[in-house]
Amino acid sequence: MLFEQDHQQGSSAKRRRYAQFEIAYTLADFGAAFSFVVGSVFFFFESLMTAGTWLFLFGSLLFAAKPSIRLIRDVKLAAMGEEEALAERYRS
Numbered sequence: 001m002l003f004e005q006d007h008q009q010g011s012s013a014k015r016r017r018y019a020q021f022e023i024a025y026t027l028a029d030f031g032a033a034f035s036f037v038v039g040s041v042f043f044f045f046e047s048l049m050t051a052g053t054w055l056f057l058f059g060s061l062l063f064a065a066k067p068s069i070r071l072i073r074d075v076k077l078a079a080m081g082e083e084e085a086l087a088e089r090y091r092s
Contacts, residue, residue, distance in 0.1 A: 021073035028062045035059030
């Protein structure tokens with residue numbers, strides 16, 4: 001089911017896919033936070049302000065990617081669930 005919250009009951013492939021997307025989401029979070037922290041430090045030095053601006057942009061893009069990662073994850077997991085349901089129907 002789309003936007004299903006309980007992924008502990010699915011197949012091992014579904015749990016593995018969920019974990020992969022959670023790792024991608026967490027990496028985007030860390031990358032964005034790191035970019036903002038380093039970009040903020042760069043703003044203390046006039047010679048690094050341009051690099052700091054680029055880091056802010058990069059961090060913003062990573063924060064914007066997070067909902068996309070979640071949406072793609074949920075769509076893929078929903079599709080996996082439908083395939084399993086179809087296979088179960090044909091076995092009966």
